Amino acid sequence: MVVENEVLPYLQWLWRGDGASFVDGKGALVQFAIIALTIFVLGLVGGFLVALVRQGPVRAGEITYRTLVGGFGDLFRLSFRRIAALASLAIKESLRRRVWVALVVFAMILLFASWYLGVNNREPARLYLSFVTAATSYLMLLLSLVLAAFSLPTDIKNKTLYTVTTKPVRSGDIVLGRILGFTVLGTALLAIMAAASWFFVNGALAHTHTVDTRSLEAIRGADGETIGKEGETSRDAFHTHPFSVDAEGYGFTDQVSEHSHALTADGDAIVVGPAEGYLRARVPLRGKISFLNPQGVPVAKGISVGNEWSYRSFIQGSTQAAAVWTFDGVNESTLMEYEDGSKYLPVAAIVRVYRSYKGIIEQAIQGSIQLRNPETGVKSTLRVFPAKDFAIDSFEFANEQTDTDQNDITILDDLVTEDGRIEVIIQCLDRGQYFGFAQADCFIRLPEGSPLWNFVKGFLSIWMQMVIVIAVAVMMSTFLSGPIAMVTAITFIVLGFFRTFFLQIALGESYGGGPVESLVRLVTQMNVMSPFERTPSVDAMKAIDGVLKGAMRAVSNVLPDFSTYLDRVRYVAEGFSIPTDAVLHDLTVSLAYVVGMAIVGYFCLRTREVAKS
Structure with missing residues (x-):
């Protein structure tokens, strides 16, 4: 399988890094500090601009100052009881919106998948595992995105949130309650999908064969004595297995399509056992x-x-x-x-x-x-x-x-x-x-690990993607309307999936130059290798690209690298055990994004009149 970067030991990754993937060769803590500072500045500026448009410059400055002064104190007065109550409310609202339909859609996907997925594929386990993980990922990301992006704006529009904010509930309680509620509900749905996927994959790959003992040929030793038999199984699931057994009738078939079968003697007959080796955790x-x-x-x-x-x-x-x-x-x-x-x-x-x-x-x-x-x-x-x-x-x-x-x-x-x-x-x-x-x-x-536990770790990577999407969408919904929050969150997520390419453009490592230069080459149909002549317009173009690249580098520090989570899921499909250090890396990154998005969402919500209590 493709492994672009080796997984570092967790403590080395956290404190020292690898000298290349992290800022100045430092560990992930330095990167997290930069991300937190960037999110804080963006949130502060964004909140001020929203207040400026709605309230004017004087009122916007007053709201921003009051938010900063009183906000940090409120962060340390959060109540888990209030957060749990608001999370329960978010779950009930989601159930009223019939989120269970997602399970029906997933069941229909699995029901008709066998029509198009065949075990005649050379690597059927990879095919089925890739299918169920991809279907689960896209369905859960879409569901969590819609729920989280429209929840707060809908409550504000219908004025149902006023009944909450008039009580002793802080903005941080509201944001964390939404994130926690949607996460709990999404976790329950994902657990059901994971269990259904496991049984679906095992059921689809399960098969056996028969052996016609009349077609067996004897294997003879140097002295002519029969030491075993060899033959070929029946053709089932689009394939057969050559095999050999000892004189007592015990042995294994040759490996075909990533699996083999144990052979046992039952009187004069040879019984072929179930398929073994499809699911691996190398x-x-x-x-x-x-x-x-x-x-x-x-x-x-x-x-x-x-x-x-x-x-x-x-x-x-x-x-x-x-x-x-x-x-x-x-x-x-x-x-x-x-x-x-x-x-x-x-x-x-x-x-x-x-x-x-x-x-x-x-x-x-x-x-x-x-x-x-x-x-x-x-x-x-x-x-x-x-x-x-x-x-x-x-x-x-x-x-x-x-x-x-x-x-x-x-x-x-x-x-x-x-x-x-x-x-x-x-x-x-x-x-x-x-x-x-x-x-x-x-x-x-x-020695190989447990395929079931590896499957769980793969779905844990999907769960972490879901949690980040929920945190991002809830944060966006604190200061944007539902449709705009959803589009903005989708943009954020898409850029996260292509973060490496985005960063290459920001660092000037991609062909074609910066964004403006690439646009000029595209419009004029100029190839990416030909240099521009030195003119004032070209100098201006490169200067604008320099500013845009700096902004893109800043944004890239905030973007979650969703491709990393997809790589973890590929481990499962390709039969490799997901390293424990990789799981710890991803959990730490997910926690950092949730905390950062919750804090930014809290400050953004405080700038809205509805958040004042």
């Missing part, structure tokens, strides 16, 4: 990637095959070109055990195959993989494998190996250094063909 130990060019010289990157996306570099087939991963922390506990007690090193690789010529399209491109000691240069015997494009190829290297000179070696004693380092080398063997790799495409498989 825990990878990742290494650092480097490359060898076609002459075998170490280089920072492989070659480009013309793809615009430069995430992966490619190595040329039938040359000395190779992708090399160096893993740290490999020791005896990293190795897994077979049933007989012997140990092996589990390695997995994802190969992106690029064909410079078609050849026999059904025939796989051949590759090789071997282990190497980074200090002594000792290598294990070359293993050849057929590369499946974008599939996860698994390799089990037994601890007892032979080197390239056919000497007996072991992984722990001869291939792993004293400080726990080992290298994995992959090459393409077919002339004129290419393998593409990124750093995350090869990893050592650690």
